[in-house]
Amino acid sequence: MTLSMPFKAVQGFNAIALHIPIFKENEFYGTIAGLIDLNMLSHTLTNAISPLKFIVSEDNIIFATNISDSLFLSNIDDIVKHMTSDNTISRTYPFTYHSHHFVIHTFGSLSDVADSINNAFRNTVLTYGLFLILFLIFCGILLFGLFETEKETTTELEIALKKEVEALKVYKETQEKLNILNNFIYNTSITMQAEEVVQKFLETIFTLIPKIEKGVLWLAIGNSIMPVASIGYDKEILKNLILDKTYESKLWTKPIIIEKIGISGFPENFRNYARQLGLEEIKETLIIPIIVSDEYAGHLSLDIFKDDVHFGKEDIDLANTVSKIISFYLSIQGALNALKREVDLNALLASKLETIIDFISKASFKETNEEFFSKLLDLTLSLIEEGEMGSVLLRFGNKLKYVASSGYDITLLNKLRIDLEREQQLVEKGKAKIIKSIGIVGLEESEKDLALKIGIDKVRFTITASFFVDEEYYGGVFIDSTKEENPFTSDSIEVMKAVSNLGSLFLRTKKLFEGLENELKIDRIIRGISEHLDFENESSNYMKEAFRLIKVVFDYIEYLKLSVRIEERYIHALLFDDNVRLIRNDTSEFIFDEEKNFETLEKINYEIEKDFIEIGVSKGSETDVDTLNQLELAILPSIKSFFIYKDRSKLFADIMIAFARAIDSKDPYTRLHSENVTKYAYFFGIHLGLDNKALKTLVFAAVLHDVGKIGVSDIILLKNGNLTQEEFSEVKIHPEKGFEIVSAIEGLKEVARVLRHHHERWDGIGYPDGLKEEQIPYLSRILTIVDSFDAMTTDRPYRKAKSIEEAMNEIERNAGLQFDPQLAKKFIELKDKIMDALDFSIEKILTAILRI
Structure with a gap:
C-alpha cells in the first residue's frame, strides 16, 4: 500500500491517493485506488x-x-x-x-x-x-x-x-484477502481438471490462513470419502485412507476445532497409515464441512502441530466462507456434466449445446451484467433462429431492470414498470417456457402507449429462459417472434434450458463473490469493534466509533437505530453523522425526534427476540438487503454485549454503594463517612491527574475502605469515650478483614491491596504491616489523607469536628510522619476548594469512572 503526495483532485478538492497493488500469479495486475x-x-x-x-x-x-x-x-x-x-x-x-x-x-x-x-x-x-x-x-x-x-x-x-x-x-x-479470493475465482475455469482446481483451492486457504501447517481436502466419491488434495502430507500414504461417507456426514455437520484429533477415529486397518502420516502429533485441527445442494459432500481438515499456535473464530469464519467456493464449483461441475450428457443423448442438439459449452469456458465472471448478458443475448438469438427480437431482464433487490436488448430501444424498455410478482407468475418455476401474446398483458393503461411505441404489441410468441439463484427468480432472456404461428420447437426449449442454466450460473457466481466480499467486510467491522473499541469507553463514544467503522465499509448507510433488551429494561440508540442519541427506559418501542429527518430513506429492519435494529439507506441506492441483514445480525450481539457490560457495571456500583452504606449505618456518627471519603478521593485524584484506571481503583477502595468493620463489635464502634488497648487492637484488624473480603471478588485484587494499607504511616509505625514511605502503595497514601481529613472534620461521640483550616494544619504538621509529604502538600492546595467535593453524588462519581 502506498500514499501519494498531496494534489488537487479533478473534483476540485485537495486529496491524497491511496494505491493498493493487485498481483496475478506474482505479476503486477493492476491497482485499487x-x-x-x-x-x-x-x-x-x-x-x-x-x-x-x-x-x-x-x-x-x-x-x-x-x-x-x-x-x-x-x-x-x-x-x-x-x-x-x-x-x-x-x-x-x-x-x-x-x-x-x-x-x-x-x-x-x-x-x-x-x-x-x-x-x-x-x-x-x-x-x-x-x-x-x-x-x-x-x-x-x-x-x-x-x-x-x-x-x-x-x-x-x-x-x-x-x-x-x-x-x-x-x-x-x-483487500488483500479479497484479492486472493478474486484471483482464485476469476482464474479458475469451470472446464479445468478437478484435480487441479481442488489443489489450487487448498493452496488458497493456506495463503489466507498462514498458521496452517498441513491440510487435506476430502470429497465424496460414491459412498466413500477420499483425499483429493493435500499439502504437507505424503500423498502415497494418504491415498490409502478411504472413509465411509455416512459415518463422516454424521461427524462433521458444522465447523469445529478439535484438540489432538489423533488416530482413534480411524478404523483399525487404517491406523498404521495414520500413524505414518504423523497424525498423532497434531495439536489442533480445524474441520470445515463442504455442503452441495444441502448434502454433505466432504470436508477440509486443516492441522497445526505447534503448542503455542491456535485457531480462532476469525479462522473458522474465513475457512467456512472460502469452502463455499469449492461447494459452488462442485455444483457447477454437476450442472456442466448434466449438460454434456444432453449433448451425448441428443445428436440434433449437439452442435448448439457444444456452442454453449464453449461460451461457458470462455466466459469471464469479471464482466458486468450488461457486458455478459449482451453477449448471451447475441448467442441465444444466433441459436434460436426463429427469434426476431430479444431482451434480458434482471432483478435488483425487489425491482426488475432491462440490461440488454436487440431490436428494442432499451431506454424505452426501462421506462416500463415491470411488476416482479407478475413476472414470477408469468414464468412460473420453469427454466424455459413458450408464452403466447405476451405483448401488453398486465401493463397499466398509462404505459400501454409506451408499449405501442416500443413495438411489443406486435409480439405473438415469446420463448423465455428464466434465471434462478437459490430458487429465487432473478429475471431471464426473452426471445420474441411476430409470426402468427408458433415458430419455436422442442429443440428451442432445450437450448433455452441451457441458456437458463448459463445465466443462473453467472448470477450465482456473482452473488457468491459479492457474498464472500460482504462477509469479509462485515468480519472487518466486527473485528474492528472487538479489537479497537474498549468496553471501558463512555457509551456515546463507543457507539460513535462503532458507527464510524460501519460507515467506512458501507458508506451509503445514513443512520442506524437499535433497541436492546436487558432484563426488563431497554436501551435505545440512534446513530447518524457524528451524533449519538441514547435513551434508557422500560418500553420496547421508542421514537427519536430526529427520525422525522429520515422519512424519505429506505429502512432495512432485523429483529431477534426482543432486540431490534434498523438501518436507513438512501432510496435508489443499489442496496443488497441480504447483506445489510447479515450486518445487522453480526453487529447486534457485539453492541448488546457492550450494554450488558455497562448494565452489570452499574449493578456492581449499586451493590458497592449499598454495602458501604450498610457498614456506615452501624454508627450514626459515621453514617456518611464512606461516601464522603469517596468524594474527597475522587476530587483529590482528579487534582493529582490520575488516569481513569487508577482513579477507578482509588474510588472503589474509598467506597469499601471500612468494609472490614463488619467484623468489629458494635459495642466498640459505638463506644462514647476512649478505647482500651484490647478494643483498639480489635479495631486495627479491620483493614485485614476488608482485604480478605474484597480480594475474594474477581477483579478487585488491587482495590483490596489499596484498602489494606490505608492505615499505614509514612514513618512506618502504622498498621497492619508497618510499611513506610514508598513501600506503601501510592493510592493507599492518598486514601490515608482523605480518610483522616473526613474523620477530623466530622463530629464524633468523644469530640467535636475540626474546622477545614484546623484539619489542614493538622495534615501539614503530620506531613512526613503520618502522611506522604508531597501528597500532603498537594492536598493542602485544595484548602479553598475541598468542600466542593461534597457537591458530587457518589452515584455520579461511579457513573463517571465506569463510563456508564
Missing part, C-alpha cells in the same frame, strides 16, 4: 484537538491545517516563516509512521497571551495592589500552560493521524 479528502481530514483533526493552530506536512507539502484552506498543497517553509513572527510561539514535532515522515507544527499567538497578561495585571496588581513579582510568576505559569497545552495538542494530533493510518491498514488486510 482511492482518494482521501484532505479538507475532511483537517476537519476531523480540528475536532480532535484543542483550538491551537496547526499544520501537518509530508515532504514539506501541507496536507492538513485549520488555518486556511488556501494553504493546502503549499510549501511549508514559506508558511512557517510567516507564522513564526515575533508575535508567535511555535513548536515542531516530527514523527514517522508506516514509512511516511510527518511533521506537525503548532502555533500560539503572543497577542492572546498579552491580552491575558494585561487583564491579569489590571485585576491583580492595579486592583489589589499585589507585588510585581506575583505578576511575573503568573506570566511564567501562563506560558508554561500554553506549552503544556501545545504538547497535549500535538500528542492528540498524532493519535488522530495514527488512527486514520490504522484504519487504512485494516482496509489493506481485508
